[in-house]
Amino acid sequence: MKKSFFIISFILLSLTAFAQITVRPGVRGGVTISNITNGHGDANTDFYVGGYAAIKFTRFYVLQPELTYSRQGTKDFFYGIEDGYDPIIDGFNSFDKDLEIQYLNFTIANKFSPIPNTGLNFIVGPSFNIKVADNYDHQYHNITGFDFALLAGIGYDFPFGLGIEARYNQGLIDIFGYDFVDDYDDDDDNYF
Template sequence: MKKLFLGLGLVAGTFAFAQTSPTFGVKAGLNISSISDDGYEDAKSKAGFYGGLFMNAPLSEQFSIQPEVLYSQYGAKTVDTYSSALGSVRNSASVNLDYVTVPVMFQFHATPAFYLEAGPEFGFLVGAKAKGDTTVTPSGGSSETSAYSTDIKDNITKFNMGAGLGIGFNFTPNLGINARYVAGFTDINKQNDGEDGTTSVENDNNKNRNNTFQVGLSYKF
């Protein structure tokens, strides 16, 4: 809870630094997310969605600060195909991590329309699931598929932190496009206390971090 107040406090604190009245808007777009490969060597990038609200507060003629509150889908997927005594087997699985994120971007406006940005992102987990299916195709027979979906929220840390670096271009004073890469700093695997009082870590002590590339549109009111 303290971390949530920290993120929201940074949003509220930007009003104190604004030189002129801030503007507000909405933004949405595509996430191409992945999980660092410690224990996920075969993982591929997964597409997801992000969307939410932002406030842009000018600090000077060339600098501004933009806190955001977004719903953002992170995770990764794997696809594995091999042959067995049963026939051809195809396993497809994905880890779906849903966050409320609070990026706080410091923007440098090289021109009135073009800007660079960088800053921290604070994420708060709201959902986590592992989904997948296995398809077995016997030689000369028809395929059979079985699927599963498991809630893994108890195995994932509730707080995620990263840093974003991006660029943007405003087509008009209201409409713009933005691309951003967010590199995770925190391990997504939760540490659990065992029955014997010792501390254990899920996923065989692997340390995994969220990484995502975002591209989308923004609209200022």
């Protein structure tokens, strides 16, 4: 009898717990300010747009898978044969370029609300970024087709459904795909 009571109680509590879960889809859009870590260039300002599904498990925690298209990059100088052969310096010269990289980002944002029933939240999670296109046409190196990033941020969700966020994403993969280890010049990307 006790065993049956515990099993029935467990099932009822489980059903109650699952009944509390809510899913809310939405759209995202905003501004990206990006740069390449350890680069010499200036930040590049562009945009991102996408969608999400906010899965609210408790008053304190929301799991938010996201699919986002973003444009990132930097304004920097590069070395190469971009402007043609220069016999004085063996064909390699420096040139200024606005490097633009377009990504399809798969993000798993974990939103924690320290004060229940308020809109304030802290955001952490990984982001898996697949390169869609870029304008980098260097003869010897290409930008890698994949980037893995970690993100952290803060946000506020208003009761009427609009939310604002500030996030910092740090790429962990050398986007130029060099085959050697260079701790000084680790060309990851980061964006805000």
